[in-house]
Amino acid sequence: METYRAFRIHQDAQGHRAGFEALPKQAPETGEVLVRITHSSVNYKDALAGTGRGKILRTFPLVGGVDAAGIVEQSNDPAYRAGDAVLATGWGLSFDHDGGYAEYLRVPATWLTPIPTGMDPRSAMILGTAGFTAALAMHRMQVNGQQPEMGPILVTGASGGVGSMAIAILARLGYEAVALSGKPELEDWLKSIGAARIIGRDALAEAKRPLEKALWGGAIDNVGGETLAQITRTTVPNGNIASIGLAGGHLLETTVMPFILRGVSLLGCNSVDVPQALRTELWRHLASDWRPADLDLLLGETVDLDGLPGIFEAMLAGKTHGRILVEIAPTSRRKT
Structure with a gap:
């Protein structure tokens, strides 16, 4: 079975622990979409969840990351097809569903938003x-x-x-x-x-x-x-x-x-459960008339998956500013 890399968070009798694991790549069920993630971001609640210093996750174990953006690899819903650029924020990501700190994300199609014209996965996750x-x-x-x-x-x-x-x-x-x-x-x-x-x-x-x-x-x-x-x-x-x-x-x-x-x-302002029509409208604004003049000025740091533990600590210590972008470079797939 083909696997992919993910930053997974556990909380059990042994306490909190988090790290990288190989998870099985699974095809989307009816109404779901499989996304190859290219970018995510680090938010304060991600740092709390990843270090175990905040009660963010409802169920365990889960892949962390409340944000994700990338390209549809496989769709089992007519709203999306392979090659579409999409993003996901909020809903149940890194709460009661696996999140964006992984090479793949399988989610209900209703949780996705098409990345609007004028934006790509990288810029979408600088915003996040x-x-x-x-x-x-x-x-x-x-x-x-x-x-x-x-x-x-x-x-x-x-x-x-x-x-x-x-x-x-x-x-x-x-x-x-x-x-x-x-x-x-x-x-x-x-x-x-x-x-x-x-x-x-x-x-x-x-x-x-x-x-x-x-x-x-x-x-x-x-x-x-x-x-x-x-x-x-x-x-x-x-x-x-x-x-x-x-x-x-x-x-x-x-x-x-x-x-x-x-x-x-x-x-x-609750950004988790925003209705899809308003969510789409706001992302269109962010891609056009509300888009900050220079997104890269807002970017405090860029890390890869391996940099997550360190950036979590820095954020909770007040040593970061602006946005933290996560670039998820695919590794060679393993088959078991």
Whole structure:
């Protein structure tokens, strides 16, 4: 039987362990597609899952990687045929289904999105879940009335994958993006990807009243906790806050006054279960009018499968920035 290489994660009586294994290559069943993966990416939840420091996976063992892009090798669904370029993000990847850290991925056809014109698997995975999540935040804010003239958009966790993508998309769409970052050494890089200005993490620390001076037309928040609470107090009337992450904590202690007296909206963004029609629309935007001016500027590092354990540790230690691309070079197939 032909096998392929995969980064597989176990959790059992022996504890957590992860590493490379040879898995059997299987033909797709009815409604499924077999994809030869060429690229993936590393997101924060991938690092948590791969090191066992976060409860990300529902079942074990599983192949890690919430993102995948490549070429259809075999299809058992009329929506796709061999040679099609496709991507997959979210759904059950590296949650209750094998993910993208492998040479092959067999998934339901409904989990795939055709890679749109103007994009290839590499650029799709520079964007990946981070770019898609930033696009979802932008979509939700604009549907709810966000306009550039309402004022600057604060982006927290600005040097991370979602934050940096949000800055680049905001700049592309004519918004003034303000980066909240605790990494002064990255200020020049943040400006190069579109940040109009950078403020430190302590800039919001003293806002304690239910309502403070309105500073932000809106925000894309990757931090949560006290940072998000402070943003609610300092957003302009009818401004929108897209809530994406909880690096600073999952509790939100604030009052209803910003929502009632200023009409501020808090918009939750779940990029995992987005309906296919909206998912396709957002990827088309990312391939055209919302595409960051220079995707390679957003690329912090490129690794292969062997580099995954090291990059997981670096990411959790706060030593990475931007996007981490995974290039999956096929090895010689083994038959057993």
